[in-house]
Amino acid sequence: MTGIDDVARALGVSTATVSRALRGLPGVSAATRGKVLAKAEELGYVASSSAAHLASGRTMAMGVLLPLIDRWYFSSALEGVDRALRAAGYDMVVFSLGGTGLNRDRVFHRSMLRKRIDALLVMCMELTPEELAALQQLDYPNVTIGGYVDGLRNVSIDDGGAATDAMEYLIGLGHTRIAHVRGGGEYGIEFAVPQQREEAYRAALERHGLEARPQWLITGEFRFLESKLAAARLFDQPGERPTAVFASSDEMAFGVLVAAQERGIRVPEELSVIGIDDHEFAEPIGLTTVRQSPEDQGSYAAELLLGELQGAPRLATPPFQPHELIIRRSTAPPPSS
Amino acid sequence: MTGIDDVARALGVSTATVSRALRGLPGVSAATRGKVLAKAEELGYVASSSAAHLASGRTMAMGVLLPLIDRWYFSSALEGVDRALRAAGYDMVVFSLGGTGLNRDRVFHRSMLRKRIDALLVMCMELTPEELAALQQLDYPNVTIGGYVDGLRNVSIDDGGAATDAMEYLIGLGHTRIAHVRGGGEYGIEFAVPQQREEAYRAALERHGLEARPQWLITGEFRFLESKLAAARLFDQPGERPTAVFASSDEMAFGVLVAAQERGIRVPEELSVIGIDDHEFAEPIGLTTVRQSPEDQGSYAAELLLGELQGAPRLATPPFQPHELIIRRSTAPPPSS
């Protein structure tokens, strides 16, 4: 594998010159720089990141810690992170917990500590006090995406605000019997988010003098299947049915939609459904939702860290990322009873 | 940050002993090893991967190159790769093209060449001859997942076989008017897969003396929305309608389902729909499909490479990964006309 000496020797210059030229540092004549670039290209030379790290202290890589990859929010956010890192010439190393609580300490006590990265993005994780301590001890620049961890900065939408927007919209349409499908805190995935949204649900009901019926608060684990099952149980309850369902995510809203459809409950005539996310499937299905962009949140968070690595002042409180109500066909005024 | 010397000094042993003890190498007494392990734990010492790489030649990291993260197959396969790597103590560095053709050469000529990884997994990519050459020149052990690249080994299901199973099932039910939604080769994503499935579709029709109508072969780009639009056009064509649709992926089958539903076409009474994948949503929706497990394919591929890095003989032709017909509610015999 061709090294910096090969390039230097081929040109009769020193390795320092090659290093400087390749990294665009000052102190190299245009002519020399040109020759170096050409020769490096010709020989297919690229610096070894390990050697560069050892010598410079920078790995040019960033880590992402997440509970699971294969979930809409996570993979979208990962895409955004990668986009920002790619543009900055950084590599992305991904630490997934794989959806289980196992391996957690392995990740915390081996991988992340291997000094492979310059900064760390923590995605939607609920950390134990020990893990938080371990993380802070590493003292990488870090930031959380889509999850509040005490003592860490967070990049996300205003979850309470987004949920409030959804509720106010339903209430504004005239709904008074509103159910809520909340997400769950499985696998140590973030729990502050579903909780904040639930609180906004309750607060909206209360603000408008509406009844919060315990049996209308159901749990969907942030998943389609679980939500469909929970919605089925909701619809099959004796007595009055809600005229609207506010789901804490689009995937869960899809579950509600399918459960309703299987029972012949017409949407939106008999039942309004609203979600949060603007998942790829939401538009084709006609789901009203509150849009957020995990991809933008990911790239914003990555850029934040990238900037700080380059000496930008530390931003103590990242601003809320935007959310927006998107009205489609799944919501309408309640049936005039 | 605590280094190997700190541990050695604290114990009054040499760095060589610490290194050996920590890596489980022979030539260390049980007593010494115990002390070293305890002290390392106490000091929170973990070897720097860069320094270890430089000295040993091994990075203990594997790269994954893919066109996009945020897509069912990709993120599931990534999860599987990560699972296998995690178990082996390897880290995963992800190179995404981000769904565009841009940055391709950046990835090929910078990131991947940085000697950050010991082996490379290439996921569902169509490579230019130059890229293939670049890749082979790197001479990382490598393997492809879910995409055939000339000259590289591939881990995937038997795509032709899977498509044949789907078609034979529909034909066995009595269908004679069968449409096909094929995937597309956008963004330089693999194109052999949709093509092989399409060929199996054609071959099955021909084998049974059924007509292949060009207007019944539509393209869904492996996406829900595009597939729904294409299916809508299909259903709105004048003349006879197909009684069954074979979609090359579940997400595209969902599009067909929604397009049918919007037109009041009853499934499965008037229209049977079958997909490939067994996407998370397939079961709750009742979609008949041919199951594959990208996660298992990912971990199989990773383990293959991991084994070879440890000296296992090179497997020239990885076996096909399993697929299985899963019959649900979206298929039935055609309406008796």
Place this chain on the structure above:
DNA sequence: GTGAAAGCGCTAACAT
């Protein structure tokens, strides 16, 4: 079973 020391391939400080 253990230690000393020579690198691994770069970068950065210091010379020139």
Place this chain on the structure above:
DNA sequence: ATGTTAGCGCTTTCAC
């Protein structure tokens, strides 16, 4: 503008 050189923090011979 360019060269020299001392590390960066490990692993791995080679001695003992």
